[in-house]
Amino acid sequence: MDVERRSTGSVAAPATLRLNAVIVSVVDTTPRVLTVRHADGRPALPYGLLRDDDRTLDRALRRWVGEQSGLELGYVEQLYTFGDVGRDPDETARTLSVAYLALVQPTAARGDAEWIDWYGLLPWEDWRAGAPPFLDAALRPALETWVDADPDPACRRRRRDRVDIAFGVDPEWDGVRVLDRYELLWEAGLVPEAQRDRGADGAPVPSTALDRRWQGEPLALDHRRIAATALGRLRGKLTYRPVVFELLPRTFTLRRLQQVVEALAGVSLHTQNFRRLVERGRFVEGTGEFEEQTGGRPAERFRFRPEVVLERPRPGLGLPRRS
Amino acid sequence: MDVERRSTGSVAAPATLRLNAVIVSVVDTTPRVLTVRHADGRPALPYGLLRDDDRTLDRALRRWVGEQSGLELGYVEQLYTFGDVGRDPDETARTLSVAYLALVQPTAARGDAEWIDWYGLLPWEDWRAGAPPFLDAALRPALETWVDADPDPACRRRRRDRVDIAFGVDPEWDGVRVLDRYELLWEAGLVPEAQRDRGADGAPVPSTALDRRWQGEPLALDHRRIAATALGRLRGKLTYRPVVFELLPRTFTLRRLQQVVEALAGVSLHTQNFRRLVERGRFVEGTGEFEEQTGGRPAERFRFRPEVVLERPRPGLGLPRRS
DNA sequence: ATGGATATGCTATATGTGAGCATAAGCAAT
DNA sequence: ATTGCTTATGCTCACATATAGCATATCCAT
Structure with a gap:
């Protein structure tokens, strides 16, 4: 980045700019975050740099995530820009990180990338039990x-x-x-x-x-802080935008939907009330197909109804507490 | 900012980094934003640069806002980082702006700074009438x-x-x-x-x-977009954090509180229901003093109760519609 | 058949919200 | 003093929504 001079005479800080990604998916009942290995051996959030030909920051993110891990990101949202000095003790210049949250369906990690349990990082956040x-x-x-x-x-x-x-x-x-x-x-x-x-x-x-x-398991640098920011933001968003469905396949059972919401919200939900919310909110529609491997009564498979965002101002899954 | 090289061989974009501030106050019933004059003659959001000795981005913001306008910022919140290419047509390099929202009580503008009506920028957002x-x-x-x-x-x-x-x-x-x-x-x-x-x-x-x-009145560059981001964020925050009080003096009447909320939310509220919300939510406590210049029955002066944030998980002023 | 697991429906109760009525207390003109 | 206007404040009814249960349906494994 250019070194700028302020009119007051002080030199603007040279800085390194990075994009960081908190890439999330839920496998079974575990919310996972994609990590790579950092120089100090600890897991770290993947990062990439901005290029001249990246028209927007979002596009830059999608590009390098694709290049590094082969993942095609669907839902992407800017989280926060971190810029305290001393974030990276090995750098002489200040490092600025624009952090993003991305949701993907479960995919195998490639290269040195690895999916780790979000609650391994922040164990006090899991209140499901x-x-x-x-x-x-x-x-x-x-x-x-x-x-x-x-x-x-x-x-x-x-x-x-x-x-x-x-x-x-x-x-x-x-x-x-x-x-x-x-x-x-x-x-x-x-x-x-x-x-x-x-x-x-x-x-x-x-x-x-x-x-x-x-x-909890620490990450390199201040990346656990970024992961915490992401979890908080995602939990908030759940309540007023139907983002959960980005983490699910095209069809799913209501139980599966509940599992994913519970995994992210970190609480157990009252099943009956959750179902009422989902159905009365018209978030999903039945497909008529049934899941056979439930171990109990077969569950119907549902699909997301994207139209909800047209029908209601702030469609999100309220969280009916308790199991 | 340093020019970085990626392992893939492509050159990272040199970029200019700025901090932008959307500084808000409410005078009478008008929400206002502080602007300065840009090179092209249009009003623009004030901006400043990061210095080596600014430990955090927040501090950098407070420092240069103080230097430029003499304002002591109270509540400050990072909004978004804007980084599309072509944001500033006069710059050869990409300009990255980390935008902040700040709330202050009404203060006179200094130098070339000027307070302008937020709804002058976004007239379709004012539904109070x-x-x-x-x-x-x-x-x-x-x-x-x-x-x-x-x-x-x-x-x-x-x-x-x-x-x-x-x-x-x-x-x-x-x-x-x-x-x-x-x-x-x-x-x-x-x-x-x-x-x-x-x-x-x-x-x-x-x-x-x-x-x-x-x-609506345009601002320089993409600053109207930043102002729009700020208004949306502030409106959202109102509903779950007691941020309005940052815009009010130590004591105020309930009517004044309602006016400020209405100014930001852009809607007229049902007075009785609003009062019920405020009092039942224990956001304020009476002082026993009364305002005499109401032109009607004197109104009691109240003060904010910071303890609400301890008492309730997400204390905000829901918005009871209609006048 | 039986018990355990899951899926799904129903309801009584509490709580919250929208909308309006009614009263209180000041000021100004008659 | 009376009347009418203004703002402040209290109260209530109807309706929507949320919480927390109970009950039943349907499968699997034993």
């Missing part, structure tokens, strides 16, 4: 310690509020606040990245210990 | 002409669907789809920018005429 026990047993206590560690009462107060909002005790857990939670854990020094990222600055990392098992 | 009459009289017919202008029936079908979704006939008008609407008008050649932007390519601009009055 109820609240993860380690939340109360280990995570919240560790956060408490961090809250109390600040000498200033006002700061403690702010920390406590943030924890309460993100990890919701009094109100309830808000599935969308994935990034808030990750950032708190990072600040509290409860994920390995905190150590790594602050090594340069020499700022002290709180020593609050948290068992490795509950810290 | 009911549906703008020119929508049915001029805008929709012009869009119809554009829809029918495509020789391919499948394309016509897609165009019609997009128009129906964005300008909602059967379902209803969705206030959030501001960008969809602006983009359609652009594609249909119904805003002056379309002419300007496509001059270079030589692609034909549809000749569908639309009275200048209904095209």
